[in-house]
Amino acid sequence: MITLLVTPAELASGEVEVRGEAYKHLFRARRLAAGAELRLVDGAGGARRGRVEAVGPRSARVVAGKPAPTLDPPHRVVLLVAPPRPSRASWLVEKATELGVAAIHWLAAERTPRELGGGGLERLERVAAAALEQSGGASLPRLSGPHDLGEVDALVADCDRRLLLAPGAAEADGGDWSGSGATALAVGPEGGWTDDELARLAAAGFVARGLGDRVLRIETAAVTASALAIFRASR
Structure with a gap:
């Protein structure tokens, strides 16, 4: 499953507006469409399941759902x-x-x-x-x-x-x-x-x-x- 790095504030809000290079990579090169599922992570140990709700010509909206496995190792x-x-x-x-x-x-x-x-x-x-x-x-x-x-x-x-x-x-x-x-x-x-x-x-x-x-x-x-x-x- 594709992983998208977002800010802690975006992950906490439950909704992410994807623009710029991330948008080009996911929705032009990878051709994700509405309904696609992905993992949202915030770089600080937070992870949630995400779903693409809408895709526009320059941005896309992803909604965060239930918590997802972090996949971080237990040993620091x-x-x-x-x-x-x-x-x-x-x-x-x-x-x-x-x-x-x-x-x-x-x-x-x-x-x-x-x-x-x-x-x-x-x-x-x-x-x-x-x-x-x-x-x-x-x-x-x-x-x-x-x-x-x-x-x-x-x-x-x-x-x-x-x-x-x-x-x-x-x-x-x-x-x-x-x-x-x-x-x-x-x-x-x-x-x-x-x-x-x-x-x-x-x-x-x-x-x-x-x-x-x-x-x-x-x-x-x-x-x-x-x-x-x-x-x-x-x-």
Whole structure:
């Protein structure tokens, strides 16, 4: 079933006026007609069934009905990532959103640019919105940063497990992913953390863990670890 991202106010009101690019995609490219059913989500965990009531030349009216499954994972994962190149950051956000990652906080590190580049958070928020509709989730990940390492403890205050992904560290096992509390995963940068940064992350409760013998790119490690945390902890 098609998922349409709307605002929380629109979902609460029970009626959505679809215009612009969303209208072109749904009612021109996808050729939805009056009577078609879809899911309405608000990006904040709300989901309702929707029905197309009327289709005009430039807009369509959708009425919200009963609550729908959110499809959000029960286990909360928070990513702390030193920004890769803009195209790779987009890929990371897309896949993390599809998986249901709760938040992606970009970290400023000594060996990585302090700016996101390529349109920054606004561009990445658009990527996340499209990925949410594609995957059918109901909650957008919170995107923020870049943050200094001094802010890390506050960013992961509700995370019981805090793993620092590092090549050469002891490989993560089942015990690292089990439990009901939220998981924080720190990843990057491409040049590696400095000794001072590693010490500061350790002081914030992060335990170094590896993902096998190969050296993974930032985005690969982030998505792989997120999938492990979400699916293993949810069992």
